[in-house]
Amino acid sequence: MNVMEGTPYALPGATREHEELTRTWAPASGLLRWFRQVDHLIIGRRFIITAFIWFALGGLLAGLMRLQLAVPENTVLSNDQYNQVFTVHGITMMFLFAVPIMEAMAVFIIPLMIGTRALAFPRANAYAYYMLLFGGMMVYTALFLNMAPDAGWFNYPPLSGPAFSAGKRVDIWAELVNFTEISALTVAVEIIVTIFRQRAPGMSINRMPLYVWAMLVTSFMIVFAMPAVMVASNFIGLDRLVGTHFFNAAEGGDALLWQHLFWFFGHPEVYIIFIPALGMVSSIVSVFCRRPVFGYTAMVLSLVATAFIGFGLWVHDMFATGLPQSGESFFTAASMMIAIPSGVQIFCWIATIWLGKPSFRPPFLFVVGFIAIFVIGGLSGVMVASVPLDLQLHDTFFVVAHLHYVLIGGSLFPLLGAVFYWFPKMTGRMMNERAGHVSFWLVFAGFNLTFFPMHKLGLIGMPRRIYTYLPETGWGPLNLLSTAGAGVLALGMLVYFGNALVSMRRGALAGADPWGGATLEWATASPPPAYKFLHLPVVHGREPLWEGPENAPVVTGVSTKKREVLITRTLDAEPDHLYVYPGPTVWPFLAAVTTGSMLVAGLFTPWAFAIGTAALLVFMTGWFWPTTKKKEGEAPPNEGAAAA
Amino acid sequence: MSERATIDVSALPDHGFGSRSVMWWATVLVILIEATVFVATITSYFYLQGNEAAWPPPDTPLPGLEWPTVNTIILLVSLLPNQFVKAAAEKMELRKVQIGMIVADLIAIGFVAVRVLEFAHLNVRWDSSAYGSITWTLLGFHTFHLVTDLFDSIVLTVLMFTRHGREPKRFVDASENCFYWYFVVLSWLPIYAVLYWAPRIL
Numbered sequence: 001m002n003v004m005e006g007t008p009y010a011l012p013g014a015t016r017e018h019e020e021l022t023r024t025w026a027p028a029s030g031l032l033r034w035f036r037q038v039d040h041l042i043i044g045r046r047f048i049i050t051a052f053i054w055f056a057l058g059g060l061l062a063g064l065m066r067l068q069l070a071v072p073e074n075t076v077l078s079n080d081q082y083n084q085v086f087t088v089h090g091i092t093m094m095f096l097f098a099v100p101i102m103e104a105m106a107v108f109i110i111p112l113m114i115g116t117r118a119l120a121f122p123r124a125n126a127y128a129y130y131m132l133l134f135g136g137m138m139v140y141t142a143l144f145l146n147m148a149p150d151a152g153w154f155n156y157p158p159l160s161g162p163a164f165s166a167g168k169r170v171d172i173w174a175e176l177v178n179f180t181e182i183s184a185l186t187v188a189v190e191i192i193v194t195i196f197r198q199r200a201p202g203m204s205i206n207r208m209p210l211y212v213w214a215m216l217v218t219s220f221m222i223v224f225a226m227p228a229v230m231v232a233s234n235f236i237g238l239d240r241l242v243g244t245h246f247f248n249a250a251e252g253g254d255a256l257l258w259q260h261l262f263w264f265f266g267h268p269e270v271y272i273i274f275i276p277a278l279g280m281v282s283s284i285v286s287v288f289c290r291r292p293v294f295g296y297t298a299m300v301l302s303l304v305a306t307a308f309i310g311f312g313l314w315v316h317d318m319f320a321t322g323l324p325q326s327g328e329s330f331f332t333a334a335s336m337m338i339a340i341p342s343g344v345q346i347f348c349w350i351a352t353i354w355l356g357k358p359s360f361r362p363p364f365l366f367v368v369g370f371i372a373i374f375v376i377g378g379l380s381g382v383m384v385a386s387v388p389l390d391l392q393l394h395d396t397f398f399v400v401a402h403l404h405y406v407l408i409g410g411s412l413f414p415l416l417g418a419v420f421y422w423f424p425k426m427t428g429r430m431m432n433e434r435a436g437h438v439s440f441w442l443v444f445a446g447f448n449l450t451f452f453p454m455h456k457l458g459l460i461g462m463p464r465r466i467y468t469y470l471p472e473t474g475w476g477p478l479n480l481l482s483t484a485g486a487g488v489l490a491l492g493m494l495v496y497f498g499n500a501l502v503s504m505r506r507g508a509l510a511g512a513d514p515w516g517g518a519t520l521e522w523a524t525a526s527p528p529p530a531y532k533f534l535h536l537p538v539v540h541g542r543e544p545l546w547e548g549p550e551n552a553p554v555v556t557g558v559s560t561k562k563r564e565v566l567i568t569r570t571l572d573a574e575p576d577h578l579y580v581y582p583g584p585t586v587w588p589f590l591a592a593v594t595t596g597s598m599l600v601a602g603l604f605t606p607w608a609f610a611i612g613t614a615a616l617l618v619f620m621t622g623w624f625w626p627t628t629k630k631k632e633g634e635a636p637p638n639e640g641a642a643a644a
Numbered sequence: 645m646s647e648r649a650t651i652d653v654s655a656l657p658d659h660g661f662g663s664r665s666v667m668w669w670a671t672v673l674v675i676l677i678e679a680t681v682f683v684a685t686i687t688s689y690f691y692l693q694g695n696e697a698a699w700p701p702p703d704t705p706l707p708g709l710e711w712p713t714v715n716t717i718i719l720l721v722s723l724l725p726n727q728f729v730k731a732a733a734e735k736m737e738l739r740k741v742q743i744g745m746i747v748a749d750l751i752a753i754g755f756v757a758v759r760v761l762e763f764a765h766l767n768v769r770w771d772s773s774a775y776g777s778i779t780w781t782l783l784g785f786h787t788f789h790l791v792t793d794l795f796d797s798i799v800l801t802v803l804m805f806t807r808h809g810r811e812p813k814r815f816v817d818a819s820e821n822c823f824y825w826y827f828v829v830l831s832w833l834p835i836y837a838v839l840y841w842a843p844r845i846l
Contacts, residue, residue, distance in 0.1 A: 120666055189673045193666050201651060223673060227680035244770050244777035252701060252774035257691050261684060538651060557654025566653060567666060575653050577660045617795045626808045
C-alpha cells in the first residue's frame, strides 16, 4: 500500500515507522487466526456481518408470517409454528440484530472517528462478539429442533411461567437474553472508555462529532437499561428451574413485576436502537449538504434529553394492565414530552438541508426516507401515548404498524444509509450508486406497502399474534396488499445486499476520502492499515478535515514497537499518558465457549452455573495473566499483513 | 514532503492512577452495571412486599441477624488493609502491597465462610414463597459478585509475587482492585439493611 495515502505531509522517517507499526499491529496469523483476532476493524467487520446474517434470518421469518397471513384460513404455518416464528422474529430483530449492529458499527467507526489506534479492551471486544455469535446459533438451532421460544419477544408470565409453558422453549429465551446482554454491556463499556480517554489531542468534548455523542449516550443507556432485563430473565429462569415464585400469584409473586422490569429495559431499548441512528443521520446530512449540522449544542442536548426521558416512559407499554390513572397520566405526559427533543433534531436537520447544498446520493436518500417514515411513526406514537386510544388499539396491528415505522424508519433506514456511506472505509471500494438508488426506492415503497395497511387493519380490529383469521372479518384484501408489499421490500433488500456483496470485490476503488468527509475516519487509507493512523492527528475544530490547516500538527513519540495508544483527558483531550493494549490471543474465544456452554447447560440444571463459573474463572485467569515481558504488546516476529 | 509541526508525547508516563487510567473508568462502569442489578433486585423486593399482608409471610420466622451482623463488621474492618494496599500501590511499594493483599484476601475468605452460615440461617427456602425467592436471590447475587471478586483478588495477589508484579500496570490494577472493594463493602450495607432489618422494622 501507499504509505503516504491520507497523510499528505508525512514526516521524515515515515517509511520506517510504517514498517515497524505494520509489524507491531499485525493481525493474528496461522491456522487458528480466526479465533485469535482482537483488532477492532477485524472484529467490527465480523460483528457487522454476523448481525446482518441474523437480520436476514429474522427477515425470512417475517416473510413466512406474511405468507401465512396473506389470505384467510391459510395453512403455511401451524398455530404452534406461527408462535415460534413471531417470537423468534422479535428476539432476532431486537436482541440479535438491532442493538448488536449499532454497537458493531461503532466498534468499527468510533476509534477511527476520534483518531486512535485501538478500541479500549480489545480482548473483551472479541469475547463480546463470540457471545453474540453463540447466542444466535443457540436460538436458530432451537428453532430447527422445534423448541424455540413461543411466548412473544417480551415473554410475559404467567404464560411464560412453568405452569403454562412446559419444556425448554422459554428457557431458551431467558438464556438468549444473558448471551446478548453480556455482549451488549461489554461493548458499551469499551465504547464509553474509548470515547472518554482516547480522543485525538484537541478533540475536546464540545468538538466531538455528533455520531460520537450519540454512541456515548447510547452506551450509557445500555449500562442502565440492560441490567433490568437480566434480572428479569434470571427471575423467570429460577421460577422455571428451581421453583421460585417471583411471578406465581398463589405464593405472593406478581406477573406485573415482570412487565415493570421488562419495560424498564424495553422502552429505553427503543432509544438504544434509535439514538445511534440519529448520529448516523447527522454524519450523513452534514457531508451530503456540505456544511456542519445546524445547532450543534441543541443537537447534543436533545440526544441527552431523549436518553433521560427514555427512562421515564416504560409504563406506557402497560396502559392496558389496570394501573392507577394518576400514574398513567404521568407516563402519557412523559411520552408526549419525548416528541420535543425529537422535534428539535428533525428541525435542525431540515435547517441544515435548507442552508446547505444537498446532493441526493444513496446515503442521503436513505436519510430523507428516514425523515419521512419516522415522522409518520412519531405521529402514530403520539396517538398511542394517549391512554384512551391505547386501550382501543392495544395488541392490534396498529401497534405493529407503529413499531415498524419507528424501528425500520427510525433505525434501519439510517443504518442502510450509513453502511453505504462507510462501506468504502470498510472495504476500500464503493457500492454501486445506481443499484443504491434502485434499492432505496424498492425498500421505501415496499416498506410503506407492507406496513401502512396495518394501521387500518388495527383500527378495524385485527389483533396481533394470531396465526389466521376468518374470511368474514374482511381483513383479507389489506393483508394481501401487505404481503405483496413485503415481497417488494424483500426484493429491495436483495438488491441492497447483492450490491454490497458484488461491490466488495468489484466496486470502484474508493481512496481515503471518497465523499469529502469532515471527520477523522476519512483521514486514513480505505480500508485503514492495521495501525489506523501513521501519525496520530491533532484536532482544531468540529470538522477537522474541513477546518484544519492542510499541514496540521500531528503527534509523535508514540511507540512503534508496542501496541501503544495515547490516553487523553476526558473533557479537554489533552495528552495524559501512554498505555499498551495486548495483542492477538485465543483466550476470549475459550472464555466465550465456556460461558456459552454454561448458559446452555443451565437450561437443564442449576449446577451448570456453579461448575461453569469455576471453569470460567480459570479461563479468565489465563486471559488476564500477562504474557512474557518480551512479548507484551509486541507482535510475534514478522506476522505479515497479508495474513489478514 | 514539507516540514510538519508536531506534538511530542514520548516523555509522557506509561501509566496513570485513579481517574486517569482506563481501568478506573472500566471499573466505574462495571460498578454502575452491578449497582443497577442490585437496585432492580431491591426494588423487586419491596414490590413483592406490597402484595403480602405480613412480611415475612405468616409462619415464616425472621432471618437470623447474628451472622450477617458479624459479616458486616468483618467487611468494615477489611477497609483498613484495603486502604493500606491502595496507598502502597500508588506509591509502588511492592512489599507493602504484597503483605496488605494477603491480609485483605484472608479477611474476604473469612467473609465468604460466614456467608455460608448466613444462608443457613435465612429460615426460609427459596421455593416456599415469593419472600423466600427474593431473599435468596438478593443474597445470591451479592455472593456471586463477592466470590468472583475474591478470586480475582487472589489471582492478582499471586501475580504481585511474580516478576510481573514490578510493572507499573500491575500497581494500577492493584489500586483499581481496592477501589472496587469499596463498592463491594458499600453495596453490602443497603443489602444488609433490606434483607435483615426491613422485615423487622417495616
